[in-house]
Amino acid sequence: MHKSASFTPEGLYPRKTKLTITISIVIVSTFYLLSSIMTESFLLDLFIKMPNVFGLIGEFFPPEWSYLEEIWPKLFETIHIAIIATTVAVIISIPFSLLTANNVTTNHWLYQAMRFLLNIIRTVPDIILAVVFVGLFGIGAFSGIIALIVFAVGILVKLMSEVIESIDMNPSEAIRASGGNGLQTIYFAIVPQVLPQFISFSLYVFELNIRASLVLGLVGAGGIGQLLNKEINFFNYPAVSTIVIIVFAVVVIIDYISGKLREGLV
Amino acid sequence: MIEFKDVSLVYPNGTEGLKQVNVHIQEGEFVVIVGLSGAGKSTLIRSINRLVTPTKGELIVDGDDVLQLNNKQLRTLRTKVGMIFQSYNLVRRSTVMKNVMAGRLGYTGTWKSIFHLFSNEDKRLAYENLQRVNIEDKLYNRADELSGGQQQRVSIARVLAQQPKVMLADEPVASLDPPTSHQVMKYLKQINEEDNITTIVNLHFIDMAMEYADRIIGMRDGEIVFDGPVSQVSEQTFEQIYGRSIRDEDMRGGMKGA
Amino acid sequence: MTETTFTLPKKPNQRKVLIKRMIVLLVIVMIYFWTFSNMTINWGDIFSMRTIENIDRILPQFLQPAFSETPSILEKMVETVFIAYTGSLAAAIIAVPIAFLAASNMVKHTFWNQCGMWILGAIRAFPEIILAIIFVAAIGPNPFAGVLAIAIGSTGMLGKLYAEIIESIDMNVIEALQASGANKMQIFIYGILPQVLPEFLSYAIYRFEIDVRASSVLGIVGAGGIGMLITFAYMNRNWEEVGMILLSIIITVTIIDQISGFIRRRLV
Numbered sequence: 109m110h111k112s113a114s115f116t117p118e119g120l121y122p123r124k125t126k127l128t129i130t131i132s133i134v135i136v137s138t139f140y141l142l143s144s145i146m147t148e149s150f151l152l153d154l155f156i157k158m159p160n161v162f163g164l165i166g167e168f169f170p171p172e173w174s175y176l177e178e179i180w181p182k183l184f185e186t187i188h189i190a191i192i193a194t195t196v197a198v199i200i201s202i203p204f205s206l207l208t209a210n211n212v213t214t215n216h217w218l219y220q221a222m223r224f225l226l227n228i229i230r231t232v233p234d235i236i237l238a239v240v241f242v243g244l245f246g247i248g249a250f251s252g253i254i255a256l257i258v259f260a261v262g263i264l265v266k267l268m269s270e271v272i273e274s275i276d277m278n279p280s281e282a283i284r285a286s287g288g289n290g291l292q293t294i295y296f297a298i299v300p301q302v303l304p305q306f307i308s309f310s311l312y313v314f315e316l317n318i319r320a321s322l323v324l325g326l327v328g329a330g331g332i333g334q335l336l337n338k339e340i341n342f343f344n345y346p347a348v349s350t351i352v353i354i355v356f357a358v359v360v361i362i363d364y365i366s367g368k369l370r371e372g373l374v
Numbered sequence: 375m376i377e378f379k380d381v382s383l384v385y386p387n388g389t390e391g392l393k394q395v396n397v398h399i400q401e402g403e404f405v406v407i408v409g410l411s412g413a414g415k416s417t418l419i420r421s422i423n424r425l426v427t428p429t430k431g432e433l434i435v436d437g438d439d440v441l442q443l444n445n446k447q448l449r450t451l452r453t454k455v456g457m458i459f460q461s462y463n464l465v466r467r468s469t470v471m472k473n474v475m476a477g478r479l480g481y482t483g484t485w486k487s488i489f490h491l492f493s494n495e496d497k498r499l500a501y502e503n504l505q506r507v508n509i510e511d512k513l514y515n516r517a518d519e520l521s522g523g524q525q526q527r528v529s530i531a532r533v534l535a536q537q538p539k540v541m542l543a544d545e546p547v548a549s550l551d552p553p554t555s556h557q558v559m560k561y562l563k564q565i566n567e568e569d570n571i572t573t574i575v576n577l578h579f580i581d582m583a584m585e586y587a588d589r590i591i592g593m594r595d596g597e598i599v600f601d602g603p604v605s606q607v608s609e610q611t612f613e614q615i616y617g618r619s620i621r622d623e624d625m626r627g628g629m630k631g632a
Numbered sequence: 633m634t635e636t637t638f639t640l641p642k643k644p645n646q647r648k649v650l651i652k653r654m655i656v657l658l659v660i661v662m663i664y665f666w667t668f669s670n671m672t673i674n675w676g677d678i679f680s681m682r683t684i685e686n687i688d689r690i691l692p693q694f695l696q697p698a699f700s701e702t703p704s705i706l707e708k709m710v711e712t713v714f715i716a717y718t719g720s721l722a723a724a725i726i727a728v729p730i731a732f733l734a735a736s737n738m739v740k741h742t743f744w745n746q747c748g749m750w751i752l753g754a755i756r757a758f759p760e761i762i763l764a765i766i767f768v769a770a771i772g773p774n775p776f777a778g779v780l781a782i783a784i785g786s787t788g789m790l791g792k793l794y795a796e797i798i799e800s801i802d803m804n805v806i807e808a809l810q811a812s813g814a815n816k817m818q819i820f821i822y823g824i825l826p827q828v829l830p831e832f833l834s835y836a837i838y839r840f841e842i843d844v845r846a847s848s849v850l851g852i853v854g855a856g857g858i859g860m861l862i863t864f865a866y867m868n869r870n871w872e873e874v875g876m877i878l879l880s881i882i883i884t885v886t887i888i889d890q891i892s893g894f895i896r897r898r899l900v
Contacts, residue, residue, distance in 0.1 A: 140717070143717045148775060156496035163770075185670075191664070227886070230551070231440075231881065231882045232881065233845050233848055233849045234849075235849040235876060236849065239862060239874065240694070240874070242687065244687055246682070246687075249672075250673050252876065269836075279464060282463035282464075283476055283479060284425070285452055285456075285457040286452060286479060286532070287450065287451075287480025288449070288452035289479075292484060292487055296476050300468045300472075301465065301467060304525045316519050319759045320759075322762075325417070327852065336765070340769070347639075348765075352766070356754075360757050497640055501640055501641075513641060514644065
């Protein structure tokens with residue numbers, strides 16, 4: 109008893125935790141100061157420049173609605189690019205996701221090689237893929253489609269292989285025990301487990317592809333981004349704001365539909 | 375019907391699953407295999423439909439040596455040998471009907487099965503078997519909507535749809551509560567008696583083994599240490615098999631003799 | 633002995649399910665028909681001699697990155713990381729009040745919850761590069777425009793994730809604090825913050841990973857960072873430099889992913 113009486117806790121946390129927190133805060137703030145100086149951006153500036161932003165927003169309004177006529181064909185091209193790219197990416201991703209799942213691909217080297225390759229692909233931003241393919245195949249929708257396929261495969265294979273790794277192998281044992289052959293085992297025991305997830309991921313990647321394909325045109329890879337690029341260069345802000353509003357509406361609508369579909373799947 | 379002749383099994387990691395096992399099981403018998411976990415009960419049962427492959431010996435099932443069969447012959451054998459699992463092994467997202475139809479896959483061509491072109495006869499068989507285990511009203515429910523006992527009954531119906539000669543059950547009641555356990559065992563016993571299907575069940579509950587078995591086989595360390603009719607079995611027998619005194623956890627309890 | 637034809641019991645709602653499936657199938661077929669009948673791809677152009685020449689010329693250059701450009705690329709890469717850092721940090725802070733507004737267990741007015749969710753949803757619908765275009769137009773082509781685009785864009789996602797975390801906290805703790813007589817500020821600091829802070833930080837760091845990728849392309853529209861070099865190199869058909877830029881992005885992103893993954897594992 110007398111031992112504990114002489115001991116007064118220093119605070120709510122042990123000294124080591126306090127030290128870690130202090131050091132972390134110092135590092136984070138130092139980096140912040142450094143980066144603010146490097147990028148010449150202080151959050152205070154935001155408030156100083158606010159009038160500028162609002163002034164510009166004035167220039168954006170009112171949107172030029174007659175410009176819609178020109179938007180529709182390019183908008184549809186954008187959606188088509190996303191549909192084709194997503195479809196092809198899903199088809200490619202299924203065999204590759206089997207190669208990247210460690211319960212299917214038992215060869216350690218192949219598995220590691222596939223993972224390494226996919227990790228590299230996922231680090232490359234979609235627009236840079238578009239730049240490279242526009243260089244190779246010329247300006248147009250085809251380059252955009254190829255860029256989005258590569259981009260989508262990187263994401264899809266990772267998501268799909270995780271689902272395959274987490275499936276319950278017991279039902280496939282039961283089907284084998286009742287005399288089913290290899291194909292029947294896959295079709296009756298494995299497909300029902302992974303199909304809803306695969307469809308859900310495909311829709312999710314479609315959402316991502318819609319967003320990406322809207323801007324790919326900035327580097328000449330087809331779709332509405334090309335219009336956007338042109339109008340910005342001509343400082344035709346009312347037209348730009350029409351495009352931005354349409355882009356906004358399309359993203360909201362497609363996210364909503366896709367979200368509802370995905371909710372219904374699980 | 376089933377005959378093990380000097381069957382041994384060594385797993386790739388060196389563990390000996392079975393050591394020189396010799397057993398002869400007659401048609402229509404209800405055999406319960408008892409033993410502690412790791413004693414080789416599962417290995418013995420899974421050798422019969424070759425979910426695991428013994429490394430030595432001869433294993434005759436319905437006239438054929440299982441160890442000599444090629445893939446196609448093996449699938450034919452498996453249609454004759456039904457299996458029930460501890461964790462039911464149903465496809466949880468599929469309907470009860472689809473799960474039971476899976477029992478007909480061995481009789482159905484690959485393409486036909488992929489487009490769900492099962493014959494009317496197959497569908498009738500599936501439905502009748504669901505009726506036998508009193509779960510026909512859940513026909514179009516998804517398997518994951520059912521309780522554990524209901525799922526195990528569906529898996530019995532799946533096995534019956536195979537029209538098997540042998541029925542294997544690997545710890546069929548280990549995941550169920552006592553009343554449901556007895557219900558499932560009663561169905562197995564009833565099917566064994568009515569259809570004369572040879573039934574082999576792994577159990578580690580002594581009271582249930584005594585209640586339902588015709589014959590008990592005791593295993594320890596991959597060897598058969600007891601084999602005889604229930605009438606010869608006493609508490610001492612189990613103490614020999616388990617190599618220790620009997621504890622509460624070796625009993626399922628529940629509606630005994632009911 | 634009468635042979636009765638066997639029929640399975642009817643599926644409940646079989647007609648309805650069938651009709652629903654037919655409609656879904658029809659819609660999918662129509663979408664694909666619409667897509668493929670409208671897509672005009674000039675296959676002749678794509679599989680032409682020019683493409684083959686391009687591949688022949690570009691690929692070898694691409695695979696010999698211009699290491700001589702390393703200093704200038706490195707400088708821009710650092711700027712890219714700093715843009716992402718400043719933007720994520722700002723977003724991590726701005727997102728907090730909006731998330732509390734949107735969380736239904738913190739603000740008990742459905743109207744304000746909806747308001748918060750709506751703001752966050754609206755922000756998420758704008759691709760970052762479009763935000764960057766707007767800010768470049770407003771304050772000129774400099775890194776600050778990039779920082780703002782990242783900050784606003786990230787707020788959308790972080791706010792939504794934060795709100796989900798807040799809604800999942802254990803409210804019993806708060807009840808206990810109320811019972812012991814704590815005021816609102818004390819409840820916030822002792823009851824809510826400790827529950828949400830580790831996950832807030834983890835998501836903020838995760839968002840930083842995404843922002844590094846995002847800020848490396850913002851330069852294409854003039855918002856600072858390595859993206860500007862991409863535009864120049866691409867216009868000058870300087871493929872060695874594009875290759876070098878790509879290489880440096882891959883390395884930087886990989887390193888940052890590793891560091892951030894390490895910190896996040898220790899946080900949770």
